[in-house]
Amino acid sequence: MKKGVLLVNLGSPESPSPQDVKKYLGEFLMDERVIDIPLIARTALVKGIILKTRPKASAAAYKKIWWDEGSPLIVISERLKAKVQKEVDYPVALAMRYGSMTIKKGIQELVDQGVDEVFLIPLYPQFAMATTETILVLTEELRQEHFPNVKIDHLPAFYNKPDYIEVLSDSVKRHLGGKTYDHILFSYHGIPERHIRKSDVTKSHCKIDGSCCVTPSKAHEFCYKHQCLEVTRLVAEKLGLEEGAFSTSFQSRLGFDPWLQPYTDRTIERLGLAGVKNMAIITPAFVSDCLETLEEIAMEGQELFHEVGGKEFTTVPCLNDDDSWSALLGKWINNWAK
The missing domain is CATH 3.40.50.1400 (Rossmann fold)
Known part of the structure; x- marks a missing residue:
């Protein structure tokens, strides 16, 4: 089996415009593991209230932090991916739980390179329903529907490593x-x-x-x-x-x-x-x-x-694309691949 790695982070709007922020928030907040209430109530809350009031304010907040290269989270994650790739001999792809950089696209990118065994790394130190769990559940659904011949392992919460x-x-x-x-x-x-x-x-x-x-x-x-x-x-x-x-x-x-x-x-x-x-x-x-x-x-x-x-x-900045952090991810990947 040919091994590959999929790093998954949260995601981001395509731009800090109210329209793009509304689209992103709609996908994020309609996730049943983010707002875990019945679908009818969740739809009424998100589409009937939140998406009518919050996108404008959230867009203003995004504009404050937006970089020339794009969303900070996306840019940093791409830099991290590039550094991790230098640490390992296996293809490394990057995906987001929400937004256009979908997990499906990430798996497909690896499959197109001949990968049939994926090491999934949710980029969250701690486990939570709204972070790690929603990534794992969606990935398994995608595997069953679109990639039945692909084996997927994942990195557990690493908060205490x-x-x-x-x-x-x-x-x-x-x-x-x-x-x-x-x-x-x-x-x-x-x-x-x-x-x-x-x-x-x-x-x-x-x-x-x-x-x-x-x-x-x-x-x-x-x-x-x-x-x-x-x-x-x-x-x-x-x-x-x-x-x-x-x-x-x-x-x-x-x-x-x-x-x-x-x-x-x-x-x-x-x-x-x-x-x-x-x-x-x-x-x-x-x-x-x-x-x-x-x-x-x-x-x-x-x-x-x-x-x-x-x-x-x-x-204090997050670990971002710190050399020691990318090297540590590389170490975990290489240990998994042995």
């Missing part, structure tokens, strides 16, 4: 430059609390009460919150951060249902009001800088921090 923690910690340390901060905030993308319970394979462990995430359980294999907290713990340990000098929060909530807390915006506000003058933010749920890191954190977060009395606000 020692070599990943090493690369992430080294990147954070390098970008912080040895400076001392009043507080370091680890901000992760938020998800509804019900997603945590739905992903609980034990159907009883996850209570989101502050204790279940630190109580050993096989539920942790698919528990997004546990995996986020573990990344914070492991990186803080690696960097020698003192208890109280760092914390974890969750961003980008949508709707009125309870999402994972504490919320990032409220945490930034609380820290500023408490007298924190300089803080740094790390966003380890993302491997590529995107709207949520470049606009929501680096722009909106900084503005909020200054409004409540904060002075210096530092955002």
Whole structure:
């Protein structure tokens, strides 16, 4: 069998125009693993409300961060793919869960090169219904329908792999430059609390009460919150951060249902009001800088921090196409291919 690799990231609108953003949001938010409510209710919510109000504001946000080369997430992912390709002897393709760079096109690109065994790498350190799971489910559907002779393996969540923690910690340390901060905030993308319970394979462990995430359980294999907290713990340990000098929060909530807390915006506000003058933010749920890191954190977060009395606000870039990160992906691929 000829082996190949498919890197999969989230996706992006074709442009920061309201029309393209609306199309992208429609595909993204209609995913039953993103907004996990019955189809009729989801359609009414997304098409009847969100897509009539949100595209204009989202397009304005995208325009703030758009690069001359295109969407930052797409450009960075393409750079990463090029570097990973230099690390391995197998064809490497890039796809997005949403948008025009479809997973189907990515698999087809590999098949056209004779590949019949694919190593699928969802570019998310932690497992979640709305990220890793939706990629795996769609990929299997596409395989059965269009590529029945292709074998597909995938890289599990790598949040606690020692070599990943090493690369992430080294990147954070390098970008912080040895400076001392009043507080370091680890901000992760938020998800509804019900997603945590739905992903609980034990159907009883996850209570989101502050204790279940630190109580050993096989539920942790698919528990997004546990995996986020573990990344914070492991990186803080690696960097020698003192208890109280760092914390974890969750961003980008949508709707009125309870999402994972504490919320990032409220945490930034609380820290500023408490007298924190300089803080740094790390966003380890993302491997590529995107709207949520470049606009929501680096722009909106900084503005909020200054409004409540904060002075210096530092955002640590994602791993992006860091040489050590691309080399690590190459190592994982080569280990799989043995």
